[in-house]
Amino acid sequence: DTAVSQTPKYLVTQMGNDKSIKCEQNLGHDTMYWYKQDSKKFLKIMFSYNNKELIINETVPNRFSPKSPDKAHLNLHINSLELGDSAVYFCASSISGGANTGELFFGEGSRLTVL
């Protein structure tokens, strides 16, 4: 059983298009995240959610809109894609993100290429 699964694994699209990435975790965790990994491998947090509620929005452009229909799912929709959005996007979850922050379990990543 995959603990954190995200789809699709690869996206290739044109500038200006809109795309979505879906993420699901079956670990029963309360907290979910989106991280962006650029070409230099830097892992930067974008959003964190706790029990469906947005906790952290790390100055991400509002073209990026996360949605958490329940605590097991955190989807990412990106409008008007730009070349600089090309990266690997990782979804992750943890038991909690506050006082008992622990291990982050990452999904396999979704490689987005904007042409």
Next chain:
Amino acid sequence: GENVEQHPSTLSVQEGDSAVIKCTYSDSASNYFPWYKQELGKRPQLIIDIRSNVGEKKDQRIAVTLNKTAKHFSLHITETQPEDSAVYFCAASSNDYKLSFGAGTTVTVRA
């Protein structure tokens, strides 16, 4: 917010030698310091972590040390093997739903 700096950015070691990666953090409230390993094309995975009430932790060939006063922590890998080749990330968190990562160290173990 938290700023984590990591050095070196690349490290090449002979098989069997030790590897040391160092990180510093800026937020004195940070109290959780994990290390992640990312193999090529794979997801980051936790290899060891330490909390601020502990100065050192060891798990087989890997160990982490923490100096809260100086705000730095280090990863030590002994008797390196080819499968240790990967990108290693340090990170820090202060219970604020945000784990901040260092820029990563690419470790290459030469056979």
